[in-house]
Amino acid sequence: MSTPSIQNNPLIGIWKLISATAIHADGTVTQDVYGTHPVGYITYTEDGHMMVMFSRSDRSPLSQEIQSPLTHQMQSLPVKELAQAFTTFNGYAGTYTLSGNTVTHQIEIASIPNRVGTTLVRTFTLSENRVTLLTPPVLNDGVETAFELAWERI
Template identity: 80%
Template structure:
């Protein structure tokens, strides 16, 4: 049964990203898929909203000062530089529901536009002050892969 988030919901609060690992169907794992020290936060509110953003900590700075993504400076950057910035950062927000040890994120906004209006299902486990979120298997380079992100409560 799916239940709306409640006051005794163990996910409520803000969490800081500790690690991101890709686990492949053949049993091998690729640690540090977002770099050795990924940066990011995920927040769950008591009224059923959530937001997440994370990035590689070793992202290259842009070649010129950009004060706003809507500025002419942003539009004049090389497409390769923009692609690098885009592919090293991920963010989305929306609402969520819980069902046992599964949390489903319903996306209302996302850095990847095709995700808007979709639901992302995550299995979670709690261990003291950490929560581990695991994706459903996805095809990555022709290999079924599960992504595991470990977050620490702050």
């Protein structure tokens, strides 16, 4: 697998998240798994780098004004608040390769530490100025679930 030249690479650019949907093995679909108006961006560069971050739009603010996540003040927040902040945001970055309608992300940094050094494979479909990325099924609360994220080019 290799990253095609810019002329042959339809993913290059910045995309804004439109929706996030869960597709369960039994055929049921859960719309809005990241809320009704998720917020996020994914970027693919022509030199093979990528980064993505997305979150719920209805995230609760922290109980204290935090200037930096590296401060003692951040570490003193209640665990429940920190967990809520962590579970409503996702981000990672690294490199990517294309093969047909499959994009493979090689993770170098991630909000979920266990993802560092792994690869995430997504199939994609393009329609005008939108791209939809589909994950392979994963076990989610005991049910195999694929996640579909729709993005619009900006």
